[in-house]
Amino acid sequence: MAEAEGAQLVTAALIVIGDEVLSGRTKDRNIGHIAERLTDVGIDLREVRIVADVEDEIVAAVNALRNRFTYVFTTGGIGPTHDDITADSIARAFGVPIDVDPRARAMLLEYIPEEKLNEARLRMARIPQGATLVANSVSKAPGFRIGNVIVMAGVPRIMQAMLEIVLPDLEKGRPMLSETVLANTGEGDIAAGLAALARKYPEATLGSYPFRDEDNRFKTHLVARSRDRHLLDQVHEELQLLVAPFN
């Protein structure tokens, strides 16, 4: 996809950490939310990986992705139990020490009475050296940011709150805009016309998403995407002409 001149491209990857998603026990609800919010603000989510609670896997994914994208987000694995190994894995990926961070401990104490701040709960204050904390407005245990990697909770409500705290501080590109057109027919009838439009407008992205309506008839959503409002309006108009014979 070609970029408008001067437009700054900001990209991201997401690493979802958790055996429970890979086993199917937990249905992930974070990917869709993060994808939508990043798109909204002008950060292109380019890849998602779901990896197991295995330190080597997490380290490998973090190091593979942090060099390729502007930002890497992670969700999951920052709780108090033995299977919460995200913070230690990130420290290893960056080659920095990790220990209980006094700032993070202080945050936990806003929520947890000191006599209940046992060794397990204190694990939630283990933060890699050099990281900045990401406040947790729900249950206090913070996420953190180190380099271009942003580590968030896996519980959707907490993750969402952390994401909103982090987003204002991130670089953003021009948001990707989109327009959707409905074609009352299957993809096969409009594919040739759509391909011709894709060639005519190489700077826009054209996608085609088939579905069946309530009467089981094939229909198609055609989606045009561009960062350029003017170009997008042009392509949108052409798409409307393309589907008119079927609608």
Next chain:
Amino acid sequence: MAEAEGAQLVTAALIVIGDEVLSGRTKDRNIGHIAERLTDVGIDLREVRIVADVEDEIVAAVNALRNRFTYVFTTGGIGPTHDDITADSIARAFGVPIDVDPRARAMLLEYIPEEKLNEARLRMARIPQGATLVANSVSKAPGFRIGNVIVMAGVPRIMQAMLEIVLPDLEKGRPMLSETVLANTGEGDIAAGLAALARKYPEATLGSYPFRDEDNRFKTHLVARSRDRHLLDQVHEELQLLVAPFN
């Protein structure tokens, strides 16, 4: 996680192909289903990647994962439009030619009248050389299998039908079994006991998943997983003892 002696370990990765999932426009409904079904039959899903409709990305993901896991599944990108590039990408990953496959063309003709089988729809019959077809009981356009890579549709109903066709022919290991215990308290109160159990039973996997009940109180699901029924029953019993003081 240690394996019971003689148990065959069968692993898988899943590649979800589609800009629409990365943009947040489409919420993926395939990952959870595939994760559950593979776990059911004794195939361990070890990694999921969501990648864009970009040939280089698809080729890189396929080649990275097919050497590491018993099977690689893909979903999406096998329709008739210009952005459906999965089959061509797989052919390139395997270094084999791709063309319209007469068997696949015959399948399409069961569903599409010959006069409507235009060039675009015929794209759905492009199959890498050496692949076996995976029938599509819903709309006929087949998936395929080449080597250890199984290529399926992205539309959930079609993907699910293809998966059920493919599963009987795959190798399986001993299914991973699980037992869940509810603790009426937060993770921090049971983390130490849980860690001790994890050390005592290194051949089981113990996970801890916090949530809030309808009254906003923290509770925790403790999940034990093992392929060994006897071992799992033992761990299950210990978990029940662990949570008893809180329930």
